[in-house]
Amino acid sequence: MQQITAGIDAGGSLIKIVYQENGRMHFKKFSITKLDSAISWLKMVAPSLKVSITGGKALAIQNSYFQDSTLIPEFQATCEGARFLLTKENKSIEKSYLVVNIGTGTSWHLVNGDKAERILGSGMGGGTFTGLGSLLSQVQDYQLLTVLAEEGNKGIVDMLVKDIYETAESPINGDLTAANFAKGKKLNHTEADLLASLSNMIAETIVLLTSQAAAIHQVKNVVIIGTAVIGNPSLKTGLENYLNMLGLTTVFLEKGEYCGAIGAYLSV
Known part of the structure; x- marks a missing residue:
């Protein structure tokens, strides 16, 4: 059975899932209140999984569902994902820029080349x-x-x-x-x-x-x-x-x- 890799971002309001199959990246999101349904869906579409998890509820999900998974620091994952999408979506930008992540609250990250640093946060979001x-x-x-x-x-x-x-x-x-x-x-x-x-x-x-x-x-x-x-x-x-x-x-x-x-x- 082919093993499928997946990334999970478990935040305060939503759980977001990305996995790749046959060279195509798939995206799915659920309310965090439907966590059991989200994990059941993922295991159904991809029975053989290798998983990395990020976000505030990452440890809880690892303990309950994916003991062999890897935990990735949230801010690192966010900036890596932004870099990837800037390239994939063909959006040119200078080497140094801000990433403003507006979720349940808001975080600001300074990205300079391969370096990224969270510089600010707010409860407004x-x-x-x-x-x-x-x-x-x-x-x-x-x-x-x-x-x-x-x-x-x-x-x-x-x-x-x-x-x-x-x-x-x-x-x-x-x-x-x-x-x-x-x-x-x-x-x-x-x-x-x-x-x-x-x-x-x-x-x-x-x-x-x-x-x-x-x-x-x-x-x-x-x-x-x-x-x-x-x-x-x-x-x-x-x-x-x-x-x-x-x-x-x-x-x-x-x-x-x-x-x-x-x-x-x-x-x-």
């Missing part, structure tokens, strides 16, 4: 969008929350620069946020408006930290990865617009949510 979004609306499903955020108008909830200057000439773009949720006490907003404001706040916070890290480390290229930007157009658009406004080149990897699993797979 996809978990914030899902959790706070559920508190601000009657919606619990992540994808439905992203649809509402795309439909809403942040300017109804956020105080914008032009709201302060009104008829006076603004020294900066009037559509920029002066204060997140500052109009929240008014009752003429919808759930969609609240979620648009939430998405904008997350994007602005991530961009602020990214721009500071880029300035400190003198880089101009930012690679955005992670599950939180997948199927979330309001967050993705906000990130891209703000980063470009600051003169930073933004690269989104098509399979960026699988960087950790790819990095684990490459180490098998």
